[in-house]
Structures are given as structure tokens and as C-alpha cells.
Amino acid sequence: MLDTVLFYSFAVLVLGGAILTITRRSAVHSAISLIVSLLGVAGLYLLQQAEFLFAVQIVLYVGGIMVLFLFVIMLVNLDDAARARQFNRQWLVALAAVAAVGAELGYFFHRGAGAFHIAETAAALPPGTGNTEALADSLFSEYLLPFEIASVLLLVAVVGSVIMAKKRI
Amino acid sequence: MHPVTTVHYLALSAALLLIGTIGVLTRRNIVIILMSIELILNAVNINLIAFSHAWHNLGGQVFAIFVITDAVAEAAVGLGILIALFRNKETVQADEIDLLKW
Numbered sequence: 001m002l003d004t005v006l007f008y009s010f011a012v013l014v015l016g017g018a019i020l021t022i023t024r025r026s027a028v029h030s031a032i033s034l035i036v037s038l039l040g041v042a043g044l045y046l047l048q049q050a051e052f053l054f055a056v057q058i059v060l061y062v063g064g065i066m067v068l069f070l071f072v073i074m075l076v077n078l079d080d081a082a083r084a085r086q087f088n089r090q091w092l093v094a095l096a097a098v099a100a101v102g103a104e105l106g107y108f109f110h111r112g113a114g115a116f117h118i119a120e121t122a123a124a125l126p127p128g129t130g131n132t133e134a135l136a137d138s139l140f141s142e143y144l145l146p147f148e149i150a151s152v153l154l155l156v157a158v159v160g161s162v163i164m165a166k167k168r169i
Numbered sequence: 170m171h172p173v174t175t176v177h178y179l180a181l182s183a184a185l186l187l188i189g190t191i192g193v194l195t196r197r198n199i200v201i202i203l204m205s206i207e208l209i210l211n212a213v214n215i216n217l218i219a220f221s222h223a224w225h226n227l228g229g230q231v232f233a234i235f236v237i238t239d240a241v242a243e244a245a246v247g248l249g250i251l252i253a254l255f256r257n258k259e260t261v262q263a264d265e266i267d268l269l270k271w
Contacts (some may be wrong), residue, residue: 004173006172007177011181014181014185015181015184015185015188018185018188020240021205022191022192022201022204022208027201030201030204031204032202034208037208037211038211040209041214041215044178044218045218048178048219048222049222050203050221050222050230050233052216052230053233053234053237056234056237059185060237061240065183065241065244066239068202068244068245068248069200069244069248071223072248072251072252075252076200076251076252076255076261078173078198081197081198081261084197085197086196086197086198087195087197088196088197090194091195093193093194097187097190097191097194098187099170099191101184101186102187102213103186105183105187106182108183108205112171116176116257130171134227135227135230135231135234138228139231139234146235150235151239153238153239154238154242156242157241159243160245160246160249161249162249164246164250164252164253165252165253167256
């Protein structure tokens, strides 16, 4: 019961924040709404017993990426952009995307959640193993090569963004 | 009230993906287009976590970490490109950047 109430309140946070993000005129308002949406996603992670990702979501998204966005909003002069027309003329394409996913959602609500069977196995983790510990075990043994590749990707991104933002190399 | 199942998370994820797609397709401000991309990546993450929880398999959470890594790299490079563009063209509207148009 509590799970259900929490799920729906987080879902309202996520979707409400997302809708405000793509409709606000001022980029700062959009960024604040995006923070609300990302916090809702973090709550959903906690409901799904992904405690490590809950912490990562708050520290990295809300603390890192959103501060980066706000810095760029301050650096780039957005006053003219806030006064200009906000939407382009691609609404037909957007309408097609809405229709496709809307049909999918309509089918879901028509059939009801019980009609879809996703096998939920009962094999739980051994007791005493925390989520963070199990995740670290998996990340540093089974997924070691992707982990190293991700570190190279981050290095490339750091070098690339410095070169992009520099006036003269 | 029905108990919350994996399917509920999938529906929420589809709705978030939909909102992000509309943002990418219709907004003119590049900063908000980048924010919409973050929304799309978060929708993917909700999906991965939901299946990871349903099947008691940590692979989904590991992949969510990689998706977050990609989101960080994308935001850093995208915002760097945005600053370079603003310095050269004095605009942040996506449809005014048409150097490659015939």
C-alpha cells in the first residue's frame, strides 16, 4: 500500500517535472523543473532497491550535470532566446511520435497491468550482501572491460569539452 | 488500488521517453534540447532498473551506471559545443544554425 502511494507520488514528480521542463520559456525554470524530475527518478530507484544508483543519481545528476547546465545558462546570454519563438515547425513529426507512444499507452491502460506477464523470479540475493557491495562485485569482475572503456570515454569527453570551449588552442 | 508491478514502471518510462522526444523535436533552444536528452536517458534507466528488480539480476543496474556515464560525457561535450557555437554565431536557436544547409 505504501509502495503504491510512493510510486504514484514519485511518478507525478517525474512526469510533472518533465512536462514543465519542455514547456517553460526561461531556461533556468526548465533546469529547476528538470531537477524535480530527476529527484523523482531517484525516488523510483529507491523503491526498486537500487540504493547505490539512488545516491549516484542525486550526487551526479542533481549535483553535477545540473550545476554544469546552470553554469552554461549563466555563460550564454539567453535573454534574446527567451523572447523569441519557443517551438519550431516540426510539430507534425512530434505528433507522430505522440501518436505512436500514445497508442502503446492506450493499449496498456485498456488491457490493464495484470494482462502482461513478466516472469518475476524469486531468487533473491544472499542475505547480508548490500546492494552497493553486490554491484561493485559485478562491476569489477564481470564488467571490468566495459568499465575501463567507460574511463577512456570520460577522458575523451574531458579533453574534447576543453578543446571546444577554448578560444584558441 | 492495484499493487505496483514492473509493467507500471515500463509505462512510466514510456511516458517519460515520449515527453523527452517531444522536447527534442519541437524546442528551438539548444540548452533545453540537451535537457530533453537527459530525460530520455533517464527513461532508459527506469526501464533497466525495473527489469533488474524483477529478475533479481544486477546486470541492469551495472548498465544503468554506464548509461549515466554516457549522459555525463554527452552533457560535457554538448555544452562545450554550445559555448563554441555561441561565441561564433551569437545564437542558441537550433534552426538558426544552418551552415551545412544548401
